[in-house]
Amino acid sequence: MYLKEKIFADELQLIENKKIQGFATYIVNHLPDYFFEVPASSTGKYHSDTCLGSGGLVRHTKAAVMFANSLMNDTENNSGLKSFDFSPIERSKIITALIAHDGWKHGLESSKSKFTTFDHPLVAARKVIELSKDYAEQSECYSLDMIEIGTSIASLIGSHMGRWNTNSRSKEVLPEPNTDAENFVHLCDYLASRSFLDFRFDKNGCSTYRPENFCVQQDIHEEIDAIISAGKAAIERGVSAQLLYDTVYKHSGVRNPKRIKDSKTAQLVKKEIENLVSE
Template sequence: MEVLISKIPDYFYKEAASSTGKYHPAFSQGEGGLLRHTKAAVKIANTLLNNDTIGYKFTKDEKDLIILALIMHDTVKRGIPEERYTKIEHPLLASKLIKDNKKETTLTEEEVNLVCSMIETHMGQWNTDFNGNEVLQKPKTKYQRFVHMCDYLAAQKFININFDENNEIIC
């Protein structure tokens, strides 16, 4: 995982989650907002995966891969090199980042494919470009749906998560 994290563009740690401010809650806005959004999605996933009602459906390894997918899902949200606005195909770019660096990881081909499929479908129903062309697939598997829902919940304006000055979640 450390290898992949080292490949994340610097802007990921500084940018807001939404370039326009319309689609994410207050904690995801401003400097570091994209990082806070990602941490919120991971927190939601960990909370659900540690709950026996849902968590039993996933093995420990599957849970780890879900967390990896959530960590990486928006890492190239503004493209490479960085552009001003979110790129609709950013899930495909994040997937490519992982595939391009898979030999530097300990992930199997099957694990890479699973993580990438979760990332590629994390946008859910918001899968079209400005012209209405379908650019991304919708989630179909339990893994894809789970990652999408964690990302979706982390982007809801009615959810408020508190962070300290170091962008750590305050419990």
């Protein structure tokens, strides 16, 4: 389990609009675990050395946000370039989009690919819209407004590949950027992916991201106890011990539930055992 919000604490602080900052935090906490582990380039052919290796995709994302923050015009703080003159709410959407633009680069966690999936911009865009609806339901003072914001951010994400929007192995054509904000997000991602540009995060007041520094072990003893209890109940209902062992192994790769290491797997095993009883 990763301390996801903590990993992007610096980037989240750059989001000026508090409503969007809250939504961006919600997105970060729902990014798949693999996002915090994989390199920016699954083949190693692209991106700088800084963004390759374990945790490289997070470092690429941080670099893209660094470019955006440096380039955007902010007259109040006398920073950025006048040619990139966005309003505070537009800047907030742009930062959020860059944080999430590669969030599902290998696809959904349930169907994770070993390599980058061509349609990952659209996968991420759809997830952001989905999360905006969930966030709107949980937030008393937001509703359609939050969904409109999510849709706007999704459009920035969906077109971030720019002219590289076709693939010989896919019939899908990705949208190209049209608005100034969409083109700007593409520019920041493009700059952050150049193999000849290296990044000094410490020069920007940020430490270089290493996954092991933000990974915490979950205490899943209670969930394992729940599996064992569900197994005992299943045996009392006539389910064979062998079938239980096979069920545990199918979803965890181990036959002894006490050897399960993560909460998500433990919950899935428990649910499957409970389903055996109800069948």
